[in-house]
Amino acid sequence: MFRLPWIVTADELVDRAFRRATKGSPDGRKKIQRARNVITGELQRYVKGFPSFDQLHPFYREVLDAAVDIDGLRMALGAVDGARKKCRSVARATLRRKRRREEVDVSAAFGRMASVLDDVDEQLLFLQNARRTISRIPDIDVDTPTVVLVGYPNVGKSSLLRRLSRAKPEVAPYPFTTTGLQLGHFTVEKGYVEHAIQVVEAPGLFDRPASKKNRVEKQAVAAIAHLADVIVFLFDPTSHCGYPLEDQEQLLESIKQEMELPIIVVDGKADLGGYDRPYLRVSAATGDGVERLREKMVECLDF
16 A cells, blocks of 8 residues: 655664765765765655545545544654755855855865764654654555454454464464554355455454553554444453453443444354354354355345
């Protein structure tokens, strides 16, 4: 979805620009022009490489804001673009002296441009980290029929996603293994037509107000609000996840009140024991109940 430019630190960009400027021992004017071109070209590439946030689909806008803070991105990109203009002005002012037959002080020009870049090194590091985070956001087609897996942390959503699709998310016995959205697919044939279905695993949610949700939870909320055609709510009835069944029940009730969508309620970890509850029982470990869950998902999507 996002193909963002590789971003370097201020020191790395200064080193690259000045090495390029002095290659082949050109005169002072060419040194300054070359350094200017490398610096302003790189900084412009960074600024233009990030998407126009106002034109993003609401889902991606909310996920980006939750993951990296869009206002922070705007400020960092604005500062970097300002540095580009300053470096261009430094070069222009220095080259103007040459036209007046004054001595061109290459070292002073290089020093001023290096100082400008040093002033935005923090913003460059912010963009570097944002790029790393954004690159992990899966390429989700907002127009493809989508099932979103929801539940408390560590209830077994990643293991179930592995069973339902070709995805291979990380699975580990501690909360918030999934710190972002995970994507899988499967296909179903109906009426001689093959349909693709997306399965999005939302990060673990807690039953608490929106103002108290962390950045990971906010990505889950964005997936539910903007992607879900069907919600699969996964319980851990054993409470091995570390959260009481009553808390999980309350989260389900909150989602039911907020969303007018088909919700398939599932008891996971069925291989660990029987529970007298009125929900579909599945085991990601053995595969029991998974095919029936797929069938219910397809029924709710109503192809």
